[in-house]
Amino acid sequence: MATSQYSSLETAPAPLELRPRRGINLFWRTFFFLALLLFGSMVAWLQTFRTLETEPRAVQSAQQLATVVNLARTALRYSDSIARVSLIKMLAEEEKFRITPREPTDTFKPFISDEFGERIAQEITARLGEDTVVAGSVNGQPGLWIGFVIEGDAYWILADASRLGPSRTSTWAIWLVAAAALSLTGAAVIARLINQPLKQLSFAAGRMRDGDFDASRLDEQVSTSEVREVNIGFNRMAAQLAKIEQERAVMLAGISHDLRTPLARLRLETELSVTDLDAREHMAADIAQLDAIIGKFMDYARPQPAHLEPVSLNDIVNAAVYAVADYADMKVTVDIPADTHVLADKVDLSRIVSNLLENARRYGKSPQTGVALVSIAAKARERWVLIKVRDYGQGVAPPILAKLTNPFFRGDAARTEATGAGLGLAIVEKTVLRMGGTFSLSNTTSGGLAAHIKLRRS
CATH class of the missing domain: 1.10.287.130 (Signal transduction histidine kinase, dimerisation/phosphotransfer (DHp) domain)
Structure with a gap:
């Protein structure tokens, strides 16, 4: 008996207004769209800048390389063998240009790694002549190789790739990461400024709904x-x-x-x-x-608002059950762990339990025996105490169930010994909400109506 009560306490459905459909948080949705907009704009500007910069930088880099090749070719042409060796060594050590003879058996790959490299190769070939070769690797060694001819002798010159400009380094990536971080920070600040008034409005609406x-x-x-x-x-x-x-x-x-x-x-x-x-x-x-x-x-x-204090649930329930113990048409069983305390108003909580017992006595009698069998169970769960008061009568039709807590509303023919004003359950719900808890009603699978109360644990 106790096991089934606890199970139903955990799985009891909450009223619709207490379980709103969860959606995307407004802050994160605003932040996501702002970040997406800023990041897309940043990438677009970066691509535009790179496109506009590629042409002049490629021409400038090609001019510098062509000038170096022409100077090296002129110096090698008019120097003797001893001076030529010294010149080649000096270019390799100080200018990072290495000159080697070009053999017929050399294998090379064209220097066309991207649009920028292809533009440089075209410009160098146009300035040095059609017999100039621009390679990305020679005999498996990568680099910027430029092949030229001096009086019938072919040479390779290996240029420093860093002369092509900063696009070959991590500068762009660093600036992109920094801009992205600043954009995300700005998006978070803007989203918070937009979300804060709505959050305050939502909190105020919730307090007003509770009557505060x-x-x-x-x-x-x-x-x-x-x-x-x-x-x-x-x-x-x-x-x-x-x-x-x-x-x-x-x-x-x-x-x-x-x-x-x-x-x-x-x-x-x-x-x-x-x-x-x-x-x-x-x-x-x-x-x-x-x-x-x-x-x-x-x-x-x-x-007036309720005065909340630690209250013994066992004492409240036992006092309410004692008041109806002499009724021949009602039997109550209690299954509450010892020393269960809730944060509530003592008088209001007593009135809640009494109202639920009276409601069960009037409308929850078993059709076979004419006696109202009522069970009261409770279970502590984290910061809350779940209380269940159920009868074993005929229950209530589902369309009417949600209306039972409306003031002056009466149920259908299954519970029509109506002698009150139709305010009992409305008072219970209003009082529970005033104490910071929740209240809901549901039909049980084995028959009868169950009232579920959720109060803060003391």
Whole structure:
């Protein structure tokens, strides 16, 4: 019995308004689109810059290489053998140009690694002549090789690849990473500025939904005009709703209070004037029912917030069960771990348990026995305590289930011994929400209606 109760406590469905469909967080969605926009713009600008820079830089690099080759060719042509060796050694050590004879058996690959390299090769060939060879590797050795001829003798000159410009280094990657980091930081700041007012509005709306109109006030001095107008409109709406709620509560309390005076006179008149004992009892019962309905009105109209303190759930439930222990048409079983404490208002929690027991006694009787079998179970789960009060009656039709907590609503024929005002479950839900918990109703698989209460653990 206890196992099934605990299982259903964990798997009980929450009401629709307490389980909104989860979507993408507004902050991350805004951040993602801003980052994507900034990164795409940055890549586009980088590509545009590289495209516009390729042509002049290729021409300049080709001019420098052609000048070096022409100087080396002229120097080699007019120097003797001894000076030629010294010149070749000096070029290799100081200018990073190595000159070697070009053999007919040499194998090479064209220097066309990308668009920039192809443009350089074309420009060098145009400046040095059609017999010039620009290679990317010779005999398997990579580099920028330029083949030229001096009076019938062929040579290779190996140039320093760093002379082609900074695009061959990691400079572009470093700047790209730095720009991306700055862009992401800026996107995060902008997304936060956009998301913060909406987050505050969502929090204020949640507080107003729970009846805390004072804590739902928004800042009306923000610098953004659109946000300021929204905050001012929301505050005016919250103030108007608070005024309406206060007037409603005063009206209900006033009507309920004024009705009790003639009811007291009617009760006294009934006791003194009605001689028929049976008629007197029925009239007294009707007056008592009217008085109970008025009490429900006053409970529902109470506007003040609950005073939360650590409360022993065992003591509250045991006291409520003791009050109905003498009812012949009701049997209650309790399965609550010892020393279970919740953060609640002691009086309000007692009223909640009593209302649920009375509701089960009126509408949850078994069709076979005519007795209301009620079970109360609780289980601590992380920072919460899950409480379940269920009966074994006929349950409620699913379309009507969500309406049972509406004020003045009555269920269908399965639970139609309706003698109250239709405020019992509405008061329970309102009181639980006022204590920072949640309340929901569901039909059980084995029959009957179950009330699920979730309160903060003390």
